[in-house]
């Protein structure tokens with residue numbers, strides 16, 4: 202079978218005409234630089250600018266990838282929430298490292314981050330859990346994320362039972378639910394430019410200092 206029927210992919214070709222970035226034009230602290238680009242993604246109408254791909258790998262090094270939502274960041278790291286017994290949770294338990302990727306197509310930008318990943322404290326996870334809408338809390342309680350289920354009906358029945366049980370009450374955070382913190386040791390800021398001569402600037406943590414370098418596109 203032809204992998205590329207009617208050569209459809211050849212017609213998808215977008216020129217990136219953005220103005221570029223230089224090593225000097227980027228802030229010396231990559232977290233601050235990320236903050237600047239994140240603000241620009243927010244104000245440029247990017248769809249779900251806090252959505253990011255999270256890559257993990259199991260102990261054998263087999264990678265896996267999924268989208269999650271960034272829920273905060275500062276010099277301590279980048280926070281997202283999930284289920285500790287999901288596939289990603291199991292992979293992070295055996296190999297506590299990962300990578301994040303943000304893609305903001307409206308700005309022709311991507312940002313990559315890599316680092317160790319640890320769990321947030323239960324107290325910090327609780328604080329966030331209880332800010333979520335009631336039905337999202339019920340959803341977290343109802344779903345054993347990544348486990349095989351018999352049917353959608355069973356899931357919905359469980360959701361309705363829990364909704365009934367906790368209506369008007371505080372929903373207990375499931376023990377297996379909580380936050381993760383990725384502590385970056387590497388960032389890369391990518392800006393699309395004309396003729397595929399894109400700009401790439403990496404920040405690498407060496408002896409607790411960030412070193413910036415330009416990479417070939």
Ligand SMILES: Cc1cc2nc3c(=O)[nH]c(=O)nc-3n(C[C@H](O)[C@H](O)[C@H](O)COP(=O)(O)O)c2cc1C
Nearest residue numbers: 252267268269270281282283284287288289290347
């Ligand atoms: C835009 C988007 C945002 C998502 N955000 C989250 C999230 O913050 N946390 C989460 O556990 N799953 C989130 N998901 C679902 C995950 O992509 C994934 O299906 C789920 O976490 C199970 O992944 P796993 O089996 O690899 O553990 C999101 C999906 C999309 C498309």
